[in-house]
Amino acid sequence: xxxxxxxxxxxxAVPLGIDNVDTDQIIPARYLKAVTRGDFGKxxxxxxxxxxxxxxxxxxxxxxxxxxxxxxxxxxxxxxxSSREHAAWxxxxxxxxxxxxxxxxDIFKNxxxxxxxxPIQISEEIIANLLKLVSSKPETKFIVDLDKQIxxxxxxxxxxxFQINAFKKECMLKGYDSIDYLINLRDxxxxxxxxxxx
Amino acid sequence: MKGKTLFDKIxxxxxxxxxxxxxxxxxxxxxxxHEVTSPQAFDGLGRRKVKVFRPRQTTATADHNVxxxxxxxxxxxxxxxxxxxxxxxxxxxxxxxLYDLNHEFNGIVHVIGPExxxxxxxxxxxxxxxHTSTHGAFxxxxxxxxxxxxxxxxxxxxxxxxxxxxxRINVEGTIQKGVTSKDIILYIIxxxxxxxxxxxxxxxxxxxxxxxxxxxxxTVCNMSIEMGARGGLxxxxxxxxxxxxxxxFSKGKIDYIDYKTDDNATFDKEVSIDISTLEPIxxxxxxxxxxxxxxxxxxxxxxxxxxxxxxxxxxxxxxGFRSGQRIEGEKVSYIFIGSCTNGRIEDLRDAxxxxxxxxxxxxVTVWIVPGSNQVxxxxxxxxxxKIFSDAGAAMRQPGxxxxxxxxxxxxxxxxxxxxxxxxxxEGRQGVGAKTILSSPLTAAASAVTGIITxxxxxx
Ligand code: SF4
Numbered sequence: 001x002x003x004x005x006x007x008x009x010x011x012x013a014v015p016l017g018i019d020n021v022d023t024d025q026i027i028p029a030r031y032l033k034a035v036t037r038g039d040f041g042k043x044x045x046x047x048x049x050x051x052x053x054x055x056x057x058x059x060x061x062x063x064x065x066x067x068x069x070x071x072x073x074x075x076x077x078x079x080x081x082s083s084r085e086h087a088a089w090x091x092x093x094x095x096x097x098x099x100x101x102x103x104x105x106d107i108f109k110n111x112x113x114x115x116x117x118x119p120i121q122i123s124e125e126i127i128a129n130l131l132k133l134v135s136s137k138p139e140t141k142f143i144v145d146l147d148k149q150i151x152x153x154x155x156x157x158x159x160x161x162f163q164i165n166a167f168k169k170e171c172m173l174k175g176y177d178s179i180d181y182l183i184n185l186r187d188x189x190x191x192x193x194x195x196x197x198x
Numbered sequence: 199m200k201g202k203t204l205f206d207k208i209x210x211x212x213x214x215x216x217x218x219x220x221x222x223x224x225x226x227x228x229x230x231x232h233e234v235t236s237p238q239a240f241d242g243l244g245r246r247k248v249k250v251f252r253p254r255q256t257t258a259t260a261d262h263n264v265x266x267x268x269x270x271x272x273x274x275x276x277x278x279x280x281x282x283x284x285x286x287x288x289x290x291x292x293x294x295x296l297y298d299l300n301h302e303f304n305g306i307v308h309v310i311g312p313e314x315x316x317x318x319x320x321x322x323x324x325x326x327x328x329h330t331s332t333h334g335a336f337x338x339x340x341x342x343x344x345x346x347x348x349x350x351x352x353x354x355x356x357x358x359x360x361x362x363x364x365x366r367i368n369v370e371g372t373i374q375k376g377v378t379s380k381d382i383i384l385y386i387i388x389x390x391x392x393x394x395x396x397x398x399x400x401x402x403x404x405x406x407x408x409x410x411x412x413x414x415x416x417t418v419c420n421m422s423i424e425m426g427a428r429g430g431l432x433x434x435x436x437x438x439x440x441x442x443x444x445x446x447f448s449k450g451k452i453d454y455i456d457y458k459t460d461d462n463a464t465f466d467k468e469v470s471i472d473i474s475t476l477e478p479i480x481x482x483x484x485x486x487x488x489x490x491x492x493x494x495x496x497x498x499x500x501x502x503x504x505x506x507x508x509x510x511x512x513x514x515x516x517x518g519f520r521s522g523q524r525i526e527g528e529k530v531s532y533i534f535i536g537s538c539t540n541g542r543i544e545d546l547r548d549a550x551x552x553x554x555x556x557x558x559x560x561x562v563t564v565w566i567v568p569g570s571n572q573v574x575x576x577x578x579x580x581x582x583x584k585i586f587s588d589a590g591a592a593m594r595q596p597g598x599x600x601x602x603x604x605x606x607x608x609x610x611x612x613x614x615x616x617x618x619x620x621x622x623x624e625g626r627q628g629v630g631a632k633t634i635l636s637s638p639l640t641a642a643a644s645a646v647t648g649i650i651t652x653x654x655x656x657x
Contacts, residue, residue: 019509020392020485024623029602033263033277035237035284047625052611077393080426080485081623082602083328084235085344103396106362106428107328111344165360167220179346182354183248185215185223189356192214192225 005175006116009097009144010154012069015134016061017127019075023108026079026087040086041093066138070097073130077101078119079108088115098144100151102127113168116175118144120151120162130158146173201460203364204433205399208339208457212322214356221358227321229256229351230307231294233263233285234604235326239349240288250292252355257316258289258296261306263604266567266594269299278605292352303446305570305596308332308538312416313572315445319434319457324351329538329620331422334431335415336438337457339399341429362428363397363466366459368404371474376654378548379414380540380618380637382406383421384479384489386471392487396426398467401459406473407432412441413544420539421620424486433458478653481622481635482525483513488622490525492640492652498522516624517632518612525634526650532615533564533591533645534627535638537601540618541569543576545638546593550582552642552656553589559648564591565607567599591645603628616641616650 031043048060056063072091078101079087088111091099097117102124104112112119133153134140141154146169152159164172171178202210215223231239236258243250250256263278273279282299289296297303303310308329311317317333323340324330326348333340343357351357367386387394400422407415415432422430434457442448481489482496488510490496496514499507499521514521519528535541535549549566558564566586568574574596577583583593600607601619603626609615611630618641622633636644639653646656 018512019505022485022621022623024602024621024626028625028629029604032234032604033281035281036241037238047629052629077396077426080392081328081423081621083326083330083342083344085238085326085346088344103393105393105426106396107342107344110347114344114346165220167217178358179242179246179350179353182223182350182356182358183246185356186251186354188215188223189225189251189354 006118006146006172008146009070010141011071012067012139012141013071013073013130013134014061014067014069015073015131017073017075017131020077020080021074022081023079023084023087024081027084027090032084032086037089039093040090041095044090044094067134070095071142071144072096072099073127073134074099074101075127076103076124078104079112080105083107085111085115088112088117092117100127100130113172116172118146118172120144122151122160122162126160201463203463203465204337204401204457204459205339205364205431208320208322209361221360223356224322224359225356226324226351227255228311228316228323230311230323230325230330231256231258231348232261232307232327233281235345236288236348237281237284238345239326239352240292242349243352246353248353250294250352253293255355256294256352257311258285258294259304259307259310260285260299261596262598262602264299264597265605266565266597266599266607269595275605302571305572306538306541306598308420309541309569309573312336312412313445313570315442315448318442318449319438324357328423329420331427331429332416332420332538334419334422334429335412336442337431337434339429339431342423362399364401365395365398365427365467365469366401366403366465368468368470369402369406369473370404370470371406371472373406373473374476376478376639376652376657377473377476378637378639379410379417381476381479382473383418384481384486384635385473385476387421387425387487388479388489389471390425390469392424392485393426395422398427400427400430402430402432408435411544412437413542416542417539421486424620478637478640480525480640480650482517482519483510484516484622484624485513486620486622486635488513489635492526492650495522495524496520526652528614528650529561529648530614530616530634530644530650531562532609532613533562533641534567534600534615534617534619535641536565536567536569536599537619538569539620540638541567541573543573545618546573546577546582547580548638549642550585552639552646552653553591554585556589556646558590558645561648562645564645565594565600566591567594568596570596600627602626603631616644
């Protein structure tokens with residue numbers, strides 16, 4: 001999947017706030033049987049969103065109509081577990097463009113970036129404050145400015161810088177396809193193979 | 199001059215190109231694929247109109263959603279069958295070797311790679327599966343990737359990767375009776391935490407690791423990902439060489455001597471762990487770091503900080519356990535012995551050691567699932583299958599099975615399963631299923647009694 005160019009966004013946020021959300025929770029294994037890219041959004045957090053009889057679990061945050069938006073606020077170590085890219089697809093298909101956590105599992109982070117989702121890593125304290133803020137004022141809007149690397153409330157009362165590797169940032173902003181980039185390096189790869197023994 | 203770590207030596211020798219302020223273009227020696235995370239990657243190739251660049255360096259197997267009985271029949275589940283058919287079609291179109299269902303080399307991707315000799319010291323290895331870290335046991339850089347990256351490797355035999363930090367975990371001490379490599383890695387994960395190695399590539403060292411068999415080392419490296427590590431590796435030695443000698447596709451003798459960390463090399467983080475007083479370990483919660491020695495109680499909520507208290511209560515609610523309680527003696531209804539963590543011949547031997555001459559309890563369903571057809575064959579040659587069926591737990595056919603329950607081997611909601619796999623996440627073994635991770639010894643002992651049992655009573 002080539003990443004689409006990432007535009008600045010202004011959106012409310014959903015305060016999930018759970019630590020160690022693993023990819024089996026983001027999308028359970030039984031939904032991994034598709035052979036095409038399809039729509040994985042309907043099964044995002046399936047076991048939390050739906051009761052065992054298929055009805056909506058009203059207690060789960062995504063089902064609370066007062067919260068919506070393209071930003072997901074999560075606890076630490078988001079996306080741990082399996083390498084399934086379906087987790088990133090499900091989040092993206094559902095409509096999330098930005099995920100905030102105090103830290104992300106490595107494979108998930110790559111999968112997110114490869115699908116145009118921006119994983120923003122900020123401190124646990126700030127996450128905790130944001131969770132409180134959004135829980136009490138769900139209407140709070142945030143601006144994500146990737147170019148300036150700033151996450152802020154619209155009124156700028158909270159303004160946080162975030163880090164992102166220069167190369168990844170460029171790829172996201174321009175929507176570059178890294179596979180095309182590598183295909184164009186084929187000469188170098190063949191030269192490398194010639195050097196390689198065994 | 200500053201020395202280099204084993205990890206750096208392998209990584210640096212595979213860098214095709216370094217992007218300034220960006221990732222490295224890393225050459226991949228071996229790529230493993232399976233039915234679940236590859237179809238969309240092949241679709242991507244189709245859209246780009248490119249073929250697989252180096253098909254000889256990719257090996258495919260059907261493992262994640264295959265049934266573990268009657269594999270000679272057509273796969274009943276339509277979606278699974280479609281995925282398996284798609285894998286075959288893609289492999290045919292791109293000239294990739296596939297060990298499909300019923301092939302003598304079929305099995306779980308991380309079991310067959312090493313046993314067939316594809317996995318070799320000094321290699322870079324990737325697969326669209328997080329437990330690719332298993333192959334690090336041979337002194338290889340092996341890590342899991344997403345489907346976009348599978349497409350990347352199929353198209354270019356390279357991958358864009360940032361070099362992780364280096365961590366070394368030294369494991370020392372004397373291993374007590376009833377303690378296995380599984381207990382050791384569960385203990386390491388419990389000590390470091392589920393995110394204790396995020397951003398790092400781990401080298402396991404120390405006398406305990408050196409004394410382990412290749413199977414034991416694979417179990418350790420396999421679970422590196424459960425503490426967030428990019429991967430885990432172990433320097434190859436005589437034990438490694440002995441294992442890979444005479445394997446089907448081994449290239450013959452390897453100069454494993456080159457593959458070690460220099461004495462004066464430094465790590466970004468170094469940890470020492472003593473396992474001398476370790477006893478068999480079981481998990482009680484919903485991530486692999488939530489574990490305790492089998493004779494001890496679950497941590498008390500009041501002893502934890504606010505954050506940890508919250509995640510522990512959430513886990514205990516799911517598992518139906520109380521803070522502070524002991525879980526030894528709790529009733530179980532399912533036992534799963536298998537997976538890429540503990541589905542190898544030594545694991546089946548461990549299970550057989552306990553099941554020999556005994557019967558499994560009436561109230562339990564036992565799934566013994568070999569990691570591959572080769573493992574199954576060996577088990578039969580050693581008479582283990584007979585021991586299992588005499589005990590009332592016939593050995594099944596290979597596959598991932600109840601490790602992620604994509605096939606029919608699902609644990610029903612509310613039931614407790616002792617599993618030798620690697621993840622006790624909510625619903626991992628079926629919606630509402632409760633998983634307790636343990637070694638094959640502990641799982642087999644619990645199969646006999648029907649309650650969570652310390653295997654030492656049978657040893
Ligand atoms: S056995 Fe489990 S962990 Fe291993 S490859 Fe299969 S599903 Fe993944």
